[in-house]
Amino acid sequence: MERRSAAGLVALWTTIAGSAALLCGRRSVPDLEREIRRRYSEPAELETAWRHTLAGLTAGERRLLAAHLPPTGRVLDIGCATGRVTLALGRAGYGAVGVDVNEAMIRRAGTLRRAAGLPLRFGVMDARRLGVRDGAFDAVLMVGSVIGYIHGREGRRRALREAYRVLRPGGVLVVVTPSRASSWKLRAWFAGMDVLARALRLAGRAAAWEPGDRLGPAWSGDRTHLVYWHMYAPEELEADLRAAGLAVVDASPDAYMMAVVARRPPAG
Numbered sequence: 001m002e003r004r005s006a007a008g009l010v011a012l013w014t015t016i017a018g019s020a021a022l023l024c025g026r027r028s029v030p031d032l033e034r035e036i037r038r039r040y041s042e043p044a045e046l047e048t049a050w051r052h053t054l055a056g057l058t059a060g061e062r063r064l065l066a067a068h069l070p071p072t073g074r075v076l077d078i079g080c081a082t083g084r085v086t087l088a089l090g091r092a093g094y095g096a097v098g099v100d101v102n103e104a105m106i107r108r109a110g111t112l113r114r115a116a117g118l119p120l121r122f123g124v125m126d127a128r129r130l131g132v133r134d135g136a137f138d139a140v141l142m143v144g145s146v147i148g149y150i151h152g153r154e155g156r157r158r159a160l161r162e163a164y165r166v167l168r169p170g171g172v173l174v175v176v177t178p179s180r181a182s183s184w185k186l187r188a189w190f191a192g193m194d195v196l197a198r199a200l201r202l203a204g205r206a207a208a209w210e211p212g213d214r215l216g217p218a219w220s221g222d223r224t225h226l227v228y229w230h231m232y233a234p235e236e237l238e239a240d241l242r243a244a245g246l247a248v249v250d251a252s253p254d255a256y257m258m259a260v261v262a263r264r265p266p267a268g
C-alpha cells in the first residue's frame, strides 16, 4: 500500500514537473519521444512485450486480420516490439517482416527466428523512414499505438505516406490505435486541453501540444517515465490516411482501440 502511494506521488510529480517544463519551453515534444524509446528499452518493458508475444493475438485481432489480409503474401509489421504480431503472421504462412525503432525490442524479436523455425525477418527502422523498396508488401500493419507514439501531425502523415509507398497497388494497411472519441471522459479531457491551448494563444503563447496529444506517466517496473502519445479522433485518422493517398475501406471508430483499414488504390 505504502509502495503504491509512493509510486503514485512519483507519477504525479513526473507529470506536473514534465508538463511545467513543456509549457515553459524547457522540454519539447521530441524530448518526450526520446523518453518513449528509453521506456521501451527498460528490461521490464521488454519482459512485458515478450509475455505478450508468447500469448499471441487476441480474438479480435485474429478476426480483423482474417477479414482484411489477403490469404497469402508479404506483410510488414511496423512497431513490432518483440514480434507478437509478426510471429502470428509467420505461423499463418505469410512472409512476415517486423520493424521497430527500438533496437532492444528488435534484438529480442530476433531470437524468435531461431526458436520458431520460421522465415521471419526483423529490422530496426523508424516508421517515417522505412528502408524498404517501393511496393514490396501486400499488407502493412501498425497495431497497438505505434502511430500514436509519433509526434506531430506531419510526422504521422509521413509514416502513412511510407506505408503507402511500400504497399503494392491494391495492398492493404491496418491501423489499430487508441481513439480520443471513445468515451465521454476522453472527450471532456481533450476539450479541456483545447480550451487551455486557446487561452495560451490569447496570452500570446503557442501550446506545445497539438489537439489529441496526451502527456502522462507510464510505469516500467519500478521506473516512471513521462510519455507522450497522440490519441486520434476517427475523422482525423481517416483524413490523414486519405492525405497519404489511401482509401479507407473499413473502420470501428467507437472502440477505444479503434481499427481503421485502408487500401492503396489499384494501379491504372
Ligand SMILES: C[S@@+](CC[C@H](N)C(=O)[O-])C[C@H]1O[C@@H](n2cnc3c(N)ncnc32)[C@H](O)[C@@H]1O
Pocket (backbone or CB within 6 Å): 040, 052, 078, 079, 080, 081, 082, 084, 085, 099, 100, 101, 102, 105, 125, 126, 127, 128, 142, 143, 144, 145, 146, 149, 150
Ligand atoms: C505498444 S507497442 C506495440 C507492439 C506491437 N505492435 C504489438 O501490437 O504487440 C508500440 C511499439 O511501437 C514502437 N514505435 C514507436 N515509435 C515508432 C516509430 N517511429 N517507428 C517504429 N516503431 C515505433 C515502440 O518502440 C514499441 O515497440
